Amino acid sequence: MPEPVLSIRALETHLYSREGTIRPVNGVSFDIQQGETLGIVGESGSGKTMTALSIMGLIPKNLGGVVGGSVLLDGEDLAQMSDSEVRRRRSTKMGMIFQDPATSLNPTMKVGPQIAETMKTHLGINDTTARNRTIELLDRVGIPSPEGRYNNYPFQFSGGMRQRVMIAIALSCDPLLLIADEPTTALDVTIQAQLLDFVREIKEERGMSVMWITHDLGVVAELCDKVAVMYAGSIVEKASVDDVFARPKHRYTSMLLNSMPSIAERTAGRLMSIKGLPPNLANLREGCPFAVRCSAPVDRCTEERPTLLPMGTEHSAACWNPVAETAGNGKM
């Protein structure tokens, strides 16, 4: 297997708060190959966004930061680099788009220059070239009459168009990896579908790797090759999309799948929900963090924290009492 574009090992991030140290990312490891799309799923507060921000080096210094592990991007360890070295790799090697397109663009700056300045910073090109390339990019991401739109302000764009502008920014310096942090959550479903199609298209065109954070399993099924399920700052299950949907191993994953509405099982009545709340990341107890909410805990779950164990080809889960093969619900 070729060298992965992104290879994360035992990543640990701490945030400092009044209640003490919070560990939103607690020993996360995964790889993303070239051209591959990894979906990161999990409920709010499971550490998805913090993992992404840790990779990008975007956690404000006064709040905390990466304290352990390695982040190999294109063979270089970002965790060992100085701030300015990491900064130079943003846009050029990794681009990121965010959840809320309404607030992610500078409201008092024209849209075109917001894209162009990225290229001017990293590619050392002059104003005219940057402008021309920006207009090409706007056209590529599907903004009609890009030349006129260059001088518009963000408030003159719709939500979907703003997210396209964000994508144009992220793609402007041709990165190896695109990190998308729930970019479609704030958009309505038709716009969401258009955007997903577009990302898939551009990904194939450029052979780019994508790390797609979402809590929408539907998006995962549509877009991703592999899935990592996060819970309480750790990955609890990693597998191909087919395996996760057909043969979930971790109890959390299977409960998550059961809480998803399905057209086929419309008659089933009430939708399943997972009782309880995610644990407090400031003081995690011993054992499996999911044990208290789990549908089938065993004694070992409260005593010892499970680690990721292989459960089939390229399928691993951190569970002492994994779902048996026949119990897979095969829902897709």
Added chain:
Amino acid sequence: MFVYTLRRLILAIPVLFAVLFITFTLGFYGPGDPLEIFYNEELVSDPEITQRLRELHGLDRPFWEQFVDYFTGLLEGDWGDSISSGRPVWPSFAASMPISAQLGLAAAVVLVVLGIPLGALAAVKQNTWVDYLIVFVSIVVRSVPVFVLGPMLLIVLVLWLSIMNVPIGWKGIFHTNAILPVLLMAAGPLLVVVRQTRVGVIEVLSENYIRTARAKGMRERFVVWRHVLKNALTPVFTTMGLIMSGLVTGAFFVELIFGIPGFAGLGIEAFQARDYPVILGVTIIGAAIIIISNLLVDLGYGLLDPRIRYE
């Protein structure tokens, strides 16, 4: 924009009229008149003469007659004659206003050049000694009254360090004499500008689009100058507008300490002497300056924030 400006200027007319009317009424019905003060100060010894003078200046006439008389005079560009000096009021306005305006504008420039960078620096270095030092110094400078700070600076700079002569009198804004008055005028409001900028920058630094700018890999200095400042400056701009009208109409203590023949001094003298034409003139001009600076602030918003448009 042009229509908007025009409408605002037309709306200013009734406001100015109201200011004039209220000031006139207060003067008319308020206690004392200039001749009573003359009498008290023994400038005029005979009550008969006082009464004559009163008639001479038309102060014995009924309210409406006096008001209409003054108002029609004003419409013809006649600001009346000073009761104390007997000379027309306008030349003394024309002489003192440019002085105060220059001092005020220079102080505003100092405020912007000093206050905004200091505030931004304090915000970027939030909760470090740099932040604490900047905030502490501006609070101290603010807390010491001008009539203490002025003489103190004079003692230190002129008597102890002997690096300058006593800067008395007005020799133009570019003369070294103007340095201390300008700095003193800027000293008080500096805290307001520093604090407003600091708060604005801190707030904007946590906005999503700043995270975007960082995610793009922009240099931090560039992020602050290009993305933070413009968005943080709107509230600063509002305060600057308010400070400006105060600065331009003059700073009484500064004028007094440095012997500058400014607009504020003119006003204070007139108030003490109940010199009605001067009081009225000073009030109307002051009101007009406040109206204009408010209009400029509102127009400035449009430049700072593209979402604001004036129809």
